[in-house]
Amino acid sequence: MVTIPSTPPPEPHLHRRIAESFGIDPERYDRNRAPYPRAMIERIVAASPGAEFLDVGCGTGIEARQFVAAGRTVLGVEADPRMAGFARGTGIEVEIATFEAWDPAGRTFDAVVSGTAWHWVDPVAGAAKAARILRPGGVLAPFGHVYELPSTVAEALAAAYRRVAPDSPISFAGRSAGSILDGYQALYARAADGIREAGGFGEPELWRYDWDRSYTREELLELVPTSGGLTSLPPDQVAEVLAAVSTAVDQLGGAVTLRYATWGLTAVRTGQSWRPAA
DSSP states (O other): OOEEOSSOOSOGGGOHHHHTOGGGSHHHHHHHSOOOOHHHHHHHHHHOSSSEEEEETOTTSHHHHHHHHTTOEEEEEESOHHHHHHHHHTTOEEEESOTTTOOOTTOOEEEEEEESOGGGSOHHHHHHHHHHHEEEEEEEEEEEEEEEOOHHHHHHHHHHHHHHOTTOSOOOOBOOSEEHHHHTHHHHHHHHHHHHHHOSBOOOEEEEEEEEEEEEHHHHHHHGGGSHHHHTSOHHHHHHHHHHHHHHHHHTTSEEEEEEEEEEEEEEBOSSOOOOOO
16 A cells, blocks of 8 residues: 655745745646535535635546536635636636735635635634634535556656655655555644634534545546645656656556545634634
């Protein structure tokens, strides 16, 4: 089994260069990143007291479009103008800013959601801002995918990545005590800690959805470059990593099935008066 260290790299929100590198090819990102489980979308919609949603780090609008399809009104906040431009082209209203710097201009919302992006937000400052803009009973719901490659492919990917980018803050698969699917719970446990420290919310509820998706070699070679470890690398280094992945997939017959976990949490804004934690 392919594993990672017991927790993901600390404080990913400090690595802004990586956080803002995904827009290098927004079309590829949108085409290849998987949508979120329908049951998860329905869970968040049911937890919200109304229809007005704010999507933090909306990217190309993948989850925003899912919430719109579920009858919600969605405003996106996105730091990367390239990603924001793509999302706008799909009908999503987007304002360009980091969430910490974004001006709500007195607006309030029934839900603040964030799809595979909340780890780029300061966990305490982000939760405090969410508490200020959520109506009482509103819900904060960060969530995100993580997938597990077959061991042969993951080991080839990790070895190639270490060759081309040994000093990157992104940690790729190694050998440790647990699956990467389990290890990413740490991101949402950290988010829950930030919510508790910020105040203004009830106890966060952590949850997980497991599912599988099959990929041909060509499909996997389209997906892998959308990962944060590769979006900031020059094309020749990306090509070297993808060549290693291609060879490994061919050894498995030209197709693979990835195990996915979608982790997330919901925290309900209390109706009590609130002030930032000291």
